[in-house]
Amino acid sequence: MIKITLPDGSVKEYPEGTTALEVGKSISEGLARKVLAAEVNGQVWDATRPLPAAATLKLLTWNDTEGKSTFWHSSAHLMAEAVESLFPGVKFWVGPPLDNGFYYDMDLGDRKLNEEDLALLEKKMNELAKQNNSYTRKEISKNDAVAYFTEKGDEYKLDLLGNLKDGEITLYTQGGFTDLCRGPHIPATGVIKAIKLTNIAGAYWKGNEKNKMLTRVYGITFPSQKELDEYLLMLEEAKKRDHRKLGKELGIFTMDDDVGPGLVLWMPNGTIIIEELENLAKETELAAGYKRVVTPHIAKESMYLTSGHLPYYKESMFPPMELDGVKYYLKAMNCPHHHKIFAAEPRSYKDMPLRLAEYGTCYRYEQSGELFGLMRVRCLHMNDAHIYCTREQFANEFRAVNDMYLKYFKIFGIDKYVMRLSLHDPAKLGQKYINEPELWLETEAMVRQVLIESKIPFVEVPDEAAFYGPKIDVQIWSIIGREFTLATNQVDFAQGRRFKLEFTGKDNAPETPLIIHRAPLGTHERFIGFLLEHYAGKFPLWLAPVQVKVLPISDKFLPYAQSISEKLKKSDIRGEVDDRNEKIGKKIRDTELMKVPYMLVVGEKEMNEGKVAIRRQGKGDTGVKSIEEFIADATAEIEERRAE
Ligand SMILES: [Zn+2]
């Protein structure tokens, strides 16, 4: 008998040779149908492989990341089978899973694939999937494997075999197709119910441009047609929501060749959003005890030598300019400037924590190939702050920063987020990480504790911390499921020392403060790019560049419309009158396109009664009210920063 420990801690006994799939069946047939792979003693295995004598076992389904990637990798094999049956003689390189789907690189000789070929391949894959062929694993000696692929004439697989040793070589076969692969794979092809081949591209063998160009076919598969349909709809929606497209249509931002690549020009509408975000930040930070500062965009070389940005970060900075024989750099980060403000006056423990905030402008050199809309730019405005605190204050300060992130997520309707806590590797202390073993453990433990207590979902990533302390990256997902890395929250116990920052402790001895770097709203560039896609350009009232459009039914009502616009202005509501000589239907359509939250339609009846007919963006008529009533409602909506 073998002993299997399940995730709930229970231990069950099974006869020798039992597979994970059979364990699944012993629990329920329904579960067994969903099993794609298994985690056996921490390793992902085929669900059809006999289990070892003692194992902890987790059955993996579509809901598990590893389940999905096994599904997609197995789909790559299925695609290869279809390719081989349609284009005999094809040779295969590798076919890994991706975050969404899979690809396979192949050598098709002189044949170029086109869209029609993809359709044929999809059809063939569907046929093969329906045969529900098992993926069978076979251990094979190196000699036999070499003989097999020599016979097949596949020099790419022979190249892979060159790096493998006897005892670690396996072949997998499904239907009529056999591949050299370490696995694991799903039990059989039948669970692949929906298939879409998405793209054909060229890819140099081993990524080296001196090598032959192979054909890379991308695809994605799902366990149901419904999920594929939803995925395709999401892609469609993502295209419509592209922040570069919306940014242009809504007059948010532009770029100009003469200004330079990656340098964003914020248009009046974008600037309104920027100001609203800054108001939110200022309000929130003031309430949380921050102090605002303003610092220059440049600094002398000597400061960046102290901070260590030079020479280590030099490639990400703009080249220096020389003035009176001294080199100056555009700042890539605000921290050193803030440290100088800390150092400008003598500090005691009574001044701590000191929280310095600035929407700081930074310049970073991103390669032109890396530039992308608002997401990767060369000039950025950061919702930055540095908190200088004592060790005793650290946990509370860190908790308050986290609470601020959560407050913002709520305002912006961000329901899905994960924090990645990057930790140090003790083996690399003194090289990759500053040599402070105790401080590392202490701060990491405090950060972990805060994350657990705040019930924030988080994952721990070993060996990815910053040089100077543990780091928390915040990943968020927009409404349509697009992932963004928004901001980092970092603990720093190196910079304080580099800058010789000190405060007088309770016992009158000088101490070095701990520093928290935080930027919950990230940069204006990335955050507004995110918001454009998140809201599909339909900003909530408080953020909308134009909040209300007054639409007179004809010129006769223009003076009344203008009097309304005046009243809106007096109440700090951003309103405009559509004074064009157009039909009301067109005025409404155009305003909808500009995604203005409220339209006030005014004609004879409204004018005589001192009222407005209200239309809400995307919702149509919502009734008639007096202008005072409308202003009171809208003001409340704005002040509460309501989502709608
Ligand atoms: Zn494989």
Ligand SMILES: [Zn+2]
């Ligand atoms: Zn910083």
